Amino acid sequence: MNTAKTYEQLVRENEALLLQLEEATETIHAIRTGQVDALVVQGKDGHELYSLKTADQTYRVFIETMNEGAVTLNEEGLILYCNSRFALMVGLPLSKVIAVSFTTFIPPECSEEYERLFELGWTENGKVETSILSTQGLVPCQLSATTLELDGGIAMSLIITDLTSQKETQKLLKSNNQRLEEMNVALEISNHDLQQFASVASHDLQEPLRKIQMFSEILKDRHLAELPADSVKYLEKIIDSSNRMRSMIIDILSYSRLASPQDTYILTDLNEIVSEVLKDFELRIQDKKAQVLVGKLPKIEINPGQIRQVFQNLISNALKFSKADQPPVIEINCTAMGHPNGQADDLFCTITVSDNGIGFDELYADKIFSLFQRLNTKDIYEGSGIGLAVTKRIIDKHNGRIKVQSREGVGSSFIISLPLRQNNPS
Incomplete structure (x- = not known):
């Protein structure tokens, strides 16, 4: 058939x-x-x-619209109902999920956590981070348990939040943080090595330089009358260049030492700091017939040695870049109490160092704080081009700001904002 x-x-x-x-x-x-x-x-x-x-x-309509997985369990832990999202999470059709014990989807290593949540969930709300089994492997998730009173009686509602994306982000952040820490350690080692190198190099360079200066001065003192005019000119250039190089080495060493994060800040009267600096410049001030006007300055928490160097650099520049036909006038004042961003704030002071010197075009206002940057020829104005870079770095280490306003032929004003106390950084 x-x-x-x-x-x-x-x-x-x-x-x-x-x-x-x-x-x-x-x-x-x-x-x-x-x-x-x-x-x-x-x-x-x-x-x-x-x-x-x-x-x-109403319950069915609500949980079907959720982005999280949702299941309803009876007292034996059997799945009475689940939404499509949960079925998708475990990679099974709905028919393979309904009437199955939820423990089917709990890996053995997470069973104790789930059992505690299931027991607690009948009396109070609870949450636990765990994993569920999927046809594709383990899915990290958060289980949130609460009881529901439906028409059929009391049931437990489990909301399953997929944490896969969050865990991947956390893993990536952890990896990036670890790499950042490694880079910071490498950078600290590099900075320390550079500081050591600058210190050693500066020290080693000064010894042969001292000999160049010493023998040049001996040659000039003992044999000046015997030397031709051209030789005398060349010898003077050697001496001038040696002096500039010595100044540059000292400035580089000072700049490298600022890399150390360990600074001691003490409450200091800025009037005393400025007074000490002016004593050091007494002969130059007299020679230039300069007038220095100092207003009342505040007491603030600083590293005295570093801030002394700031005033030394600024006053030195004001004397150096003065006009040939006009005596320098230098004014140092505390012009305001306020935040460098312009906000009203009594935790900051603003100090201005002004002069009536040659000035410069404000297009170069940022450039002058960079290492080895000069706006004037070194043949006319001595210096290493490091002083203002050192000044800015010191102000930065004090959590302050420095800027400059200038006009060619009129003069310059350096405006410094510093916190009164170092536990209130900008």
Whole structure:
């Protein structure tokens, strides 16, 4: 007897199965979206009526719209209901999830955490970070448990939040932080090595330089009358260049020492600092016939040696870059109490050092604080081009700001904002 089905029969059966599948899909969708109030199911004793009450409908509609996984458990831990998101998380169809114990999706190493949450969840809300099993492997997640009173009785609602993206971000942040720490350690080592190198190099360079200066001065003192005019000129250039190089070496050494983060700040009267600096410049001030006007300055927490160097550099520049036909006038004042950003703040002081010197174009206002930057020829104005870079670095280390205002032929004003106390950085 030939029972083989014809092609047409197979097509008709396939169409019938597709129709049943479509009807089943529509029914499930209607149940999940709360469109169905009751179902008639063919049982062994005939047709049976199952009602879906209003509260259950509302709950189904709510959890189906959630981005998190959601399941409803009975007291035995069986899944009475779950949303599509949870089925997607575990990589199974809904039919393979309903009526299964939730422990099926808990890996052995996380079972104790889940059991504690399940026991606690019947009396109070609880949360735990754990993992669930998926067909693709472990999924890191957070389980949030709470009880619900539905029309069918008390049930437990578990909200499953996928933490995969968060864990990957945390892992990336941890990796980046570790790399940053390694880079910081390498940078500290590099800075220390550079500081040591600058110190050693500066010290080693000064010894042969002292000999160049010493023998040049001896040659000039003992044999000046014997030397031709050109030789005397060249000798003077050697001496001048040696002096500039010595100044540059000392400035480089000073700049490198500022790399050390260990500074001691003490409450200091700035009037005393400026007075000491002016005593050092007494001969130059007299020679230039300069007038230095100092207003009342505040007491602030500083590293006295470093801030002394700031005033020394600024006053030295004011004397150096003065006009040839006009005596220098230098004014040092505390002009205001306020934050460098312009905010009203009594925790900062603003100190201005002004002069009536040659000035410069403000287009170069930022450039002058860079290492080895000069706006004037070294043949006319001596210096290493490091002094203002050292000044800015000292002010930065004091959590302050420095800027300059200048006009060619009129003069310059250096404006410094410093915190009164170093526990209030800018």
